[in-house]
Amino acid sequence: MARTVERIALKTMTPGTERVLTVFRYGRPGARPKAYLQAAIHANEFPGTMALHHLVPMLDKADKAGKIKGEIVIVPAANPIGLAQVLHNTHLGRYDFFGRDNFNRNYHDLTEPVAERVKKRLTNSAGRNVKLIREAGLAVLNAMKPANEIQDQRLQLMRRSIDADIVIDLHCDAQAAMHHFISKRDWPAIADLSAEIGAVAVLYNAPYPTTMTFSGCNGSWWSKLADRFPKHPIPQACQSSTIEYRGQHHVTHEFGALDAANLFRFLVRRGVVAGDPGKPPKPLCAATPMDGMDVGYAPSAGILTYMKPEGSKVRKGETICEVIDPIAADPPKARTPVKSKTAGMLFSRRPDGRLAWPGMVCFRIAGPKPLKHRKGSTGLDD
Ligand SMILES: [Zn+2]
Missing domain, CATH: 3.40.630.10 (Zn peptidases)
Incomplete structure (x- = not known):
């Protein structure tokens, strides 16, 4: 047919x-x-x-x-x-x-x-x-x-x-x-x-x-x-x-x-x-639970730059990206790190150089264990 x-x-x-x-x-x-x-x-x-x-x-x-x-x-x-x-x-x-x-x-x-x-x-x-x-x-x-x-x-x-x-x-x-x-x-x-x-x-x-x-x-x-x-x-x-x-x-x-x-x-x-x-x-x-997925949010406004490419295995506590306040008086202190809260696969992030605002999703990491701060969230939205 x-x-x-x-x-x-x-x-x-x-x-x-x-x-x-x-x-x-x-x-x-x-x-x-x-x-x-x-x-x-x-x-x-x-x-x-x-x-x-x-x-x-x-x-x-x-x-x-x-x-x-x-x-x-x-x-x-x-x-x-x-x-x-x-x-x-x-x-x-x-x-x-x-x-x-x-x-x-x-x-x-x-x-x-x-x-x-x-x-x-x-x-x-x-x-x-x-x-x-x-x-x-x-x-x-x-x-x-x-x-x-x-x-x-x-x-x-x-x-x-x-x-x-x-x-x-x-x-x-x-x-x-x-x-x-x-x-x-x-x-x-x-x-x-x-x-x-x-x-x-x-x-x-x-x-x-x-x-x-x-x-x-x-x-x-x-x-x-x-x-x-x-x-x-x-x-x-x-x-x-x-x-x-x-x-x-x-x-x-x-x-x-x-x-x-x-x-x-x-x-x-x-x-x-x-x-x-x-x-x-x-x-x-292996498959991992949605509530084991760490979602990193921007804590403040600024520009984004990443330390890790997508597809990286990361440790808990690693800096994945920084939000940089471009108008801060003291540039070295203008960098706010966003760290992983789980060990796992960094499967998604934003491109470098995006504008970030408070609460914006910066990255997602697939981890094996349910995370307290993720309980009940499907995490698919931004
Ligand atoms: Zn889509």
Whole structure:
């Protein structure tokens, strides 16, 4: 079956304007496993879009050879609203102009409405329950009437992802090494993806993500429903995760081709595409808890400079960066260090020379032990 291209016009916000979501689809609708991949929901994060730019021709070739066994949905630019946010010659793309929402928040937690629909119909068959829950989830989403463009965008994306076996949301950080946000319930089942992409840090939410991110909402309703109905078998039917494809400036053909090849091999390994994936690569790290992730905040205003590159293993108490007050009378005393509070992998930081303000996130370190000051925080926001 040839690839189909769907163009979805979003609800218009101002007369004479219209934005369109573009969705590629491979395989027979309803074929399993179903994989859903989207990029740039934070519309200024293009490494994932570059990976999909290289993945699509590979899938076209596999398709021509009759190798697409499951169903694959690809959304290379998942946020046309954010793509249009060019202001003062600068592209923004992370927060909605209308309501200031983070574009990767406020997706729909389907647990409650789906529980209502299925509570009297669940069976003793895990397979039948999965089918029932997926149908109920789609019915809930299809019954929703979006009030505006951003709600429409969220709904249109979720309607195409919610019944998938695998959901991968492609993001990036400011300046970062490859890392992977997952749920603890998917570990170690999803370790093959972490290893395949070459993640140097894998961080898990447990038991559920507290912010309604796209990947969180597509995965967590399964375990919430399983907890809600313990007498009925409800498996974790969707492995949903967020890949952080390094930093915003890591958009090259070399990275794109490498990342696409890794995603393609993962799809082969999972039987979505036929073929031999070869030996699985060795994982580069173990998964660590989200509340073991140290987040370094700027204590004051100034300019940032770093002592450590991303991807460094650091000790507790090491100076990761300094905030420099450029107008202090005594320059040597104008440097305020920001130190690590855990030993671990410094996987994300800002570029040198950024303006810092009090409370700004300067870096993130994946550590193995839960940290008191991080308890209960998902740490995904800034
Ligand atoms: Zn992002």
